[in-house]
Amino acid sequence: MxxxxxxxxxxxxxxxxxxxxxxxxxxVVDPIGKWRHITIPESNFSREFLSRGxxxxxxxxxxxxxxxxxxxxxxxxxxxKFELTEEGEVLSVICDIFxxxxxxxxxxxxxxxxxxxxRARRYLRETGVANxxxxxxxxxxxxxxxxxxxxxxxxxxxxxxxxxxxxxxxxETDDESSHPLPSSGGYHAxxxxxxxxxxxxxxxxxxxxxxxxxKYHHHEVGGAGExxxxxxxxxxxxxxxNTLYVKHIARIMAKLSGMSATFMPKPVNDFPGNGMHLHQxxxxxxxxxxxxxxxxxxxxxxxxxxxxxxEHGKSLMGFTNPTTxxxxxxxxxxxxxxxxxxxRSNRSAAVRIPGYVQSDSRRRVELRxxxxxxxxxxAYSAVLMAGLDGIEKELNPRDGGYxxxxxxxxxxxxxxxxxxxxxxxxxSASLNALENDHEYLxxxxxxxxxxxxxxxxxxxxxxSLFHDKPHPFEFMLYYDL
Numbered sequence: 514m515x516x517x518x519x520x521x522x523x524x525x526x527x528x529x530x531x532x533x534x535x536x537x538x539x540x541v542v543d544p545i546g547k548w549r550h551i552t553i554p555e556s557n558f559s560r561e562f563l564s565r566g567x568x569x570x571x572x573x574x575x576x577x578x579x580x581x582x583x584x585x586x587x588x589x590x591x592x593x594k595f596e597l598t599e600e601g602e603v604l605s606v607i608c609d610i611f612x613x614x615x616x617x618x619x620x621x622x623x624x625x626x627x628x629x630x631x632r633a634r635r636y637l638r639e640t641g642v643a644n645x646x647x648x649x650x651x652x653x654x655x656x657x658x659x660x661x662x663x664x665x666x667x668x669x670x671x672x673x674x675x676x677x678x679x680x681x682x683x684x685e686t687d688d689e690s691s692h693p694l695p696s697s698g699g700y701h702a703x704x705x706x707x708x709x710x711x712x713x714x715x716x717x718x719x720x721x722x723x724x725x726x727x728k729y730h731h732h733e734v735g736g737a738g739e740x741x742x743x744x745x746x747x748x749x750x751x752x753x754x755n756t757l758y759v760k761h762i763a764r765i766m767a768k769l770s771g772m773s774a775t776f777m778p779k780p781v782n783d784f785p786g787n788g789m790h791l792h793q794x795x796x797x798x799x800x801x802x803x804x805x806x807x808x809x810x811x812x813x814x815x816x817x818x819x820x821x822x823x824e825h826g827k828s829l830m831g832f833t834n835p836t837t838x839x840x841x842x843x844x845x846x847x848x849x850x851x852x853x854x855x856x857r858s859n860r861s862a863a864v865r866i867p868g869y870v871q872s873d874s875r876r877r878v879e880l881r882x883x884x885x886x887x888x889x890x891x892a893y894s895a896v897l898m899a900g901l902d903g904i905e906k907e908l909n910p911r912d913g914g915y916x917x918x919x920x921x922x923x924x925x926x927x928x929x930x931x932x933x934x935x936x937x938x939x940x941s942a943s944l945n946a947l948e949n950d951h952e953y954l955x956x957x958x959x960x961x962x963x964x965x966x967x968x969x970x971x972x973x974x975x976x977s978l979f980h981d982k983p984h985p986f987e988f989m990l991y992y993d994l
Contacts, residue, residue: 521590522560525604529555532595534604539567540757541586541608542626543574544971545835546888548757551586552603563588566611566619575971576610576624584622585611592754594723597765607754624964626890627753633894634749636957642814642904643795643802646897647746649728649877652759652885653787655780656709656738660773670985673781675737676708694736696784702732709740712770716763717742725755735785746792749893756889776885778834779841786842786849789885791896792867794877804876808917809857809866811876819855819864819878820910821903821953822896826853826863826882827937831947832895833883835972837940837979842884850881853934854916861921863936864910882936891968895954902953940976944969 529537537558539551551567572582592607610625621628637646655675662671674681679693692705704710713730720727726745733739742763747755760776767774779786794803795818805812811819822829834840843851850863855878858868865879883892902908910916914932918925925933937943948969954960 518564518590519560521593522563525590525593526558528593528595529558529604532602532604534595534602536603538596538603538605539586539588539608540605541569541574541610542757542888542890544576544624544626544888544968545975546626546757546886546891548761549574550605555604563590567608571610571622575967576622583613585613585619587611587619594758596762597719597769599769605758607757623961624967626888627750629960629964630750630753630890630894632957632959633897636959637749637897637901639957640901640905642901643797645748645796646900647748647794647796648752648893648896649744649746649792650752650756650885650889651741651743651788651790651792652756652763652776653733653739653741653789654760654763654774654776654885655735655787656712656740656767657773657775658708658738658771660775660780664982669983673737677706677736677738679736694732696736697734699732699736699739700734702736707732709738709772712767712772713740713742715770716766719762719766720744720759723758725759733785735781737781737784739785739787746794749897753889753893756885760885778836778839778884778886787884788842788849788881789883789887791880791883791893792877793880793896793900801874801876803878804873809868810870810873811866811878814904815876815878816909816911817904817907818900819903820908820913820915821899821901821906822864822878822880823853823855823910823915823934824903824908824913825899825950825953826934827943827946828950829895829899829947830882830937830943831972832968833880833887833892834943835888835892835940836884836886837976839884839886840937840939843882843936843938851936851938852918853936854918855910856917856919859918859921862916862918894959898954898956898959901956940972944972944976 535555536552540548543549566585566587568585570582571577571584586608588606588608594605595602596605609627610622611619612622614620657673657675659674676691677694681691694702694706717727717730728743730742733741763774776787794801803811803815807813807816842849845851850861854862855864856862857866863882865881951965
């Protein structure tokens with residue numbers, strides 16, 4: 514056991530005793546980015562147990578076949594944070610996945626998404642381009658008063674309730690007053706229309722208590738309870754961990770408050786969707802490498818980074834927008850971008866340079882296509898690798914026909930629109946793009962061919978589940994034909 518492990522163990526043991534927590538939760542991510550967990554009583558929280566790890570069936574997660582499925586969870590004590598439950602707080606620790614080889618040696622499991630992001634960070638440093646790649650996600654999500662959904666052989670549908678809905682009907686047991694907001698009129702709405710303000714306050718207070726800095730939170734555009742929490746910048750690995758934690762805490766605290774939170778990109782028809790805009794910049798020896806004298810106050814390196822993001826934009830979305838629902842948010846004419854262009858302050862562009870940023874130390878670019886259904890470890894790693902490819906090849910986005918576009922893309926003349934490259938219109942299209950364009954992900958062994966093939970298999974199987982199922986809206990269109 515190394516000294517850092519010993520120090521972390523002693524510190525966490527003290528926190529457990531002080532908090533009175535009776536259980537410790539071990540979290541591990543599956544291939545698509547969903548947390549799984551194993552819980553132990555605090556009496557079992559020992560040095561020997563933690564260093565030994567916990568065996569589990571990797572085939573049940575989708576990592577391996579049944580004949581080769583023995584994997585090992587090893588907790589990273591540096592990730593420990595508390596979370597709320599109905600019966601109090603538990604300590605939550607994120608785990609890495611290992612495999613025992615034929616010689617009895619414990620080795621990192623290469624397909625573990627958390628090991629992918631660790632390799633991406635290491636590869637960045639090996640290139641000498643930068644010491645760190647810092648990212649800050651904007652978490653957009655809906656807070657509903659109630660959400661119910663089902664699908665079976667002879668029935669299926671969903672029902673959403675929010676006190677902010679303009680067409681809400683009061684039930685006999687409903688004692689809440691309605692303060693309706695227009696479907697796209699909720700941006701920065703104040704009380705009493707902002708029905709989620711108290712819950713967001715509690716979520717943010719808890720996140721800050723657990724060491725996650727929050728810039729701000731507010732009501733988003735969607736009038737049925739769409740919210741946003743924007744967190745501060747962190748290094749790649751920490752940002753991946755915190756992305757899963759923020760989503761988990763929001764959902765748990767919503768449930769404890771009698772509400773329901775969802776990060777689905779498009780949960781409500783005719784309402785704005787949820788994105789997860791990703792702000793990013795590189796640092797070397799304390800200097801922001803994206804700051805310079807080029808377009809929008811950016812450096813030449815930053816423009817090359819943008820060139821990589823846009824050149825690989827279609828394949829990148831195989832990781833950053835990995836659900837069928839992702840493409841119901843990306844609709845032409847809406848604020849969610851569908852055009853692979855960059856610009857300063859233009860929210861219809863896939864890559865935006867925030868115009869309100871004046872400080873050289875805070876210069877950054879914002880990727881606006883991404884949504885929170887992604888596996889953050891894989892998505893953030895892929896974003897970095899695309900940008901690094903642009904830097905290595907000196908891809909100037911101007912030369913590639915990616916802008917800058919200073920006007921609203923949707924208002925351009927048709928002749929100009931035709932010259933613009935577009936984002937994929939479906940999950941199938943983005944997966945095909947990823948299959949055909951992923952060499953940039955393989956550098957430094959950050960991703961492996963087998964890992965990408967497994968991802969494509971999982972996501973195509975997921976998409977195929979949707980293909981043969983009748984959709985409720987199809988009954989509206991076709992029942993009488």
